[in-house]
Amino acid sequence: MDVAPDRVGDRPHRGDDADRGERRRHRGPLLEADEQDEQRHDDDPAADSEERTEEPGDEADEYERHGRIVRAVSALTRLAEAPDRAAILLDVDGTLAPIVQRPDEAAVPEEARRELGRLVERYALVACVSGRTGEDARRLVGVDGVRYVGSHGLELAPEADRWRDEIHRFASTVDWPVEDKGLTVSFHYREAENEDDALEYLEEVAERARTAGLVPRFGRKVLEIRPPVQADKGTAVTQLLEEAGLKRALYAGDDTTDLDAFRALDGLELGVRVAVSSDEAPDELVSAADIVVDSPAELLALLQRL
Numbered sequence: 006m007d008v009a010p011d012r013v014g015d016r017p018h019r020g021d022d023a024d025r026g027e028r029r030r031h032r033g034p035l036l037e038a039d040e041q042d043e044q045r046h047d048d049d050p051a052a053d054s055e056e057r058t059e060e061p062g063d064e065a066d067e068y069e070r071h072g073r074i075v076r077a078v079s080a081l082t083r084l085a086e087a088p089d090r091a092a093i094l095l096d097v098d099g100t101l102a103p104i105v106q107r108p109d110e111a112a113v114p115e116e117a118r119r120e121l122g123r124l125v126e127r128y129a130l131v132a133c134v135s136g137r138t139g140e141d142a143r144r145l146v147g148v149d150g151v152r153y154v155g156s157h158g159l160e161l162a163p164e165a166d167r168w169r170d171e172i173h174r175f176a177s178t179v180d181w182p183v184e185d186k187g188l189t190v191s192f193h194y195r196e197a198e199n200e201d202d203a204l205e206y207l208e209e210v211a212e213r214a215r216t217a218g219l220v221p222r223f224g225r226k227v228l229e230i231r232p233p234v235q236a237d238k239g240t241a242v243t244q245l246l247e248e249a250g251l252k253r254a255l256y257a258g259d260d261t262t263d264l265d266a267f268r269a270l271d272g273l274e275l276g277v278r279v280a281v282s283s284d285e286a287p288d289e290l291v292s293a294a295d296i297v298v299d300s301p302a303e304l305l306a307l308l309q310r311l
């Protein structure tokens with residue numbers, strides 16, 4: 006486990022737009038943890054026994070690093086101290102399930118499933134928030150008592166359902182293999198013979214979708230067509246926490262869409278943002294995180310402490 010540079014201890018953090026930096030300066034979670042932590046530190050004679058033998062510059066860096074780690078650990082400790090007041094919210098692919106070449110071959114390790122079962126017994130809410138359909142996430146994770154929210158939060162937006170037929174009607178006019186995700190459809194081109202031709206065709210499709218009042222979105226070798234509904238993993242997290250009446254949460258994710266969920270923790274009484282890092286992880290996610298782990302296995306080790 007590593008504590009994200011510039012995050013837990015240093016506000017404002019680098020990167021991102023000014024608006025976001027502004028919000029972060031004023032958000033509460035770890036600031037509150039800081040104060041409690043300092044309190045504990047004062048009371049704890051062991052805390053003063055840290056080594057202070059480095060050169061002045063190194064000492065400052067080391068002291069700062071130490072402070073960040075203490076604050077992150079303190080936030081986790083506080084979360085675990087009152088599990089009946091907290092939610093554990095997790096992305097699925099790349100977070101619980103290691104990334105594999107083909108999404109249909111993804112699997113959640115048995116040890117992780119056992120751990121989720123333990124967390125369900127202990128915490129007020131355990132939820133998986135996925136880009137898959139909720140049904141598919143349930144099939145993949147397969148732990149009773151976990152709440153599954155799919156399609157990047159669209160499944161919690163009642164108005165999204167009204168666009169279901171329209172999206173399927175539109176998909177039937179596209180001469181390309183379609184992945185039907187219920188509330189959205191995807192056209193993949195990773196395996197296209199000629200990627201330029203594929204992209205040219207799908208850009209036309211995107212334009213037609215826009216004209217039809219739908220929302221096209223290009224991702225990694227994929228065009229997704231979504232309903233014109235404001236919903237993402239962040240709105241899903243906000244809704245889940247409000248429904249459950251919770252103000253404390255940990256969220257773990259590995260991709261750009263998880264940033265929306267990180268932002269949804271701003272202003273909570275206690276929020277812990279965990280990035281599962283990889284070569285493909287976006288820089289913004291890592292710099293917005295309170296804690297960075299290097300793999301689903303390392304995330305599992307963190308969850309086992311909660």
Ligand SMILES: [Mg+2]
Pocket residue numbers: 096097098099100258259260
């Ligand atoms: Mg993911």
